[in-house]
Amino acid sequence: MEVCVIAKCTYKSETMMFSVSSESSMVDILKTLCLRFKGLQLGCFTLRYSLPSYPSCFLETDSDLDMMRTFLFVSNEKSVDILVKDLCGSSEYSGDFCVNKELIACEKGESSCSSTVEDRNEFLGRSKRASAKPLLSNEWETYIHHVGQKFDGGAEEFRLKLCKYALEVGFNFLYAGNDKKRVVAICSNKKLEGCSWRVYASRCEATGCFVIRTLNNVHTCVGRIRESKSKMMKSRVVSSLIVDRIRVKPELKPVEIIHEFKDYYGIDISYYHAWFGKELAKLNVHGDESKSFNELVWYADAVKETNPGSLCTLECEAGINRFRRFFVSFGGCIAGFQYCIPLLSSVILLLPDFLMVFPFLQSALF
Structure with missing residues (x-):
């Protein structure tokens, strides 16, 4: 042939x-x-x-x-x-x-x-260099590859994978359109060199996932080089890569994050991106702390309404409303404790006689 x-x-x-x-x-x-x-x-x-x-x-x-x-x-x-x-x-x-x-x-x-x-x-x-150290980012080059590709995580997943793809391939892009329903990205050299690279993805109303509708994955600008420092490495990208590490080791320091990114991904990140990326990862793992504290007021009212006789006390510092402590005792537990009082009284009355029979327990109890 x-x-x-x-x-x-x-x-x-x-x-x-x-x-x-x-x-x-x-x-x-x-x-x-x-x-x-x-x-x-x-x-x-x-x-x-x-x-x-x-x-x-x-x-x-x-x-x-x-x-x-x-x-x-x-x-x-x-x-x-x-x-x-x-x-x-x-x-x-x-x-x-x-x-x-x-x-x-x-x-x-x-x-x-x-x-x-x-x-x-x-x-x-x-x-490729035979001596080059394999990096965890090598697979990022395959994140964007064809029209019809689906992203179940919606716009957020598409944007993250697009940033990682640009980092690995070695180019920067700009958003020509960016919202929850559609994302349009063009090469940053579009105006200077007329680069034709472009990707357009939008949400599929039937499934809720994001789908690449059009893709011109050929760059006509100056050759691309993967750099250790890139504008595409943002705090949200850092957060997505360390969220599992934060779940296992919450005390992970920003300096450690910087060293790990250099060793595992071959990428240099700033202290700010490491710190803010950690905060975003903590937010992803544990939720928003301020919102959680705000829910305590709702929780106290809900307990009193659904469990009559309950005691709920929320204390905050005067003037700044900073949380101090929260006490709750359910009505059912309070009512049930009334039947325990005679039993506790009997135990207290019999305790001296019990210690006389077993004197070796006195040192252990007191």
């Missing part, structure tokens, strides 16, 4: 096109990209291609390439968008090989090409 399509490959603000036939391999594609894009080196980038309803598909192995060609043939597509995500930048990467020299050496059969390089699939794992 002869399949030849046009690959439109975008790196930073530049786009190049080349044909991909059934004879093409991943090594051919990687070589073409490294030769055409200045400063791009093997081991410093990943490839993703975009298809209708599937904007971020892996392109790392020859089998991925075959699957892409097959899908394009079945879908009768003549072109495909391939995105290059720069992971480290050519100035920071100091790998053990140079892509151009190694590829040329392999094709010429020179001895300088190692046995591991001779296998074409060995190139594929080098699109």
Whole structure:
């Protein structure tokens, strides 16, 4: 099956096109990209291609390439968008090989090409740093992926996952519309560089969940880089990530939160975001304390109304109405205690005689 399509490959603000036939391999594609894009080196980038309803598909192995060609043939597509995500930048990467020299050496059969390089699939794992520490945020890149995707948590869940997605992919966005029924977000480079990235989601009235209605998940602005500091890392995002930690360890300090985010997510957060994120997490776990205290007045009235004879006393500090103490004794308990008085009286009267028989208990009781 002869399949030849046009690959439109975008790196930073530049786009190049080349044909991909059934004879093409991943090594051919990687070589073409490294030769055409200045400063791009093997081991410093990943490839993703975009298809209708599937904007971020892996392109790392020859089998991925075959699957892409097959899908394009079945879908009768003549072109495909391939995105290059720069992971480290050519100035920071100091790998053990140079892509151009190694590829040329392999094709010429020179001895300088190692046995591991001779296998074409060995190139594929080098699109990411092998020594990079796995982060808990790696999965965030999959949070936004196709039209029709549902978010059972409504607008709040969609906004949180959108922020985490932007953090991991490495871009900032702005809200063009944001309320309980709809959320519209555009790339922050829309005005400066005319970036076409956009997502629109709204609430499904039948189920109450949020659904992505339209999605253009291709950035046409300058290449994106995942940064350790990002405007997308807000207190609500911090709260969503530490709520389980606060439930187990309420005394967790903001400084500890800052260190954990650096170690587990590779993200630097400010002390304010750590502190306020903790407060939001506590609010999520324990509820609003001020509202809870306000409910005491209602509770006292409800007890007196539904349980006649009850005694409820709410004491607050004069002038500032700060809570001091709350006492409650249910009417049923008060009435039942009346029958316990004769029994207690008998016990008190018999206690001296009891201690005379068992003198060793006197030291234990008094």
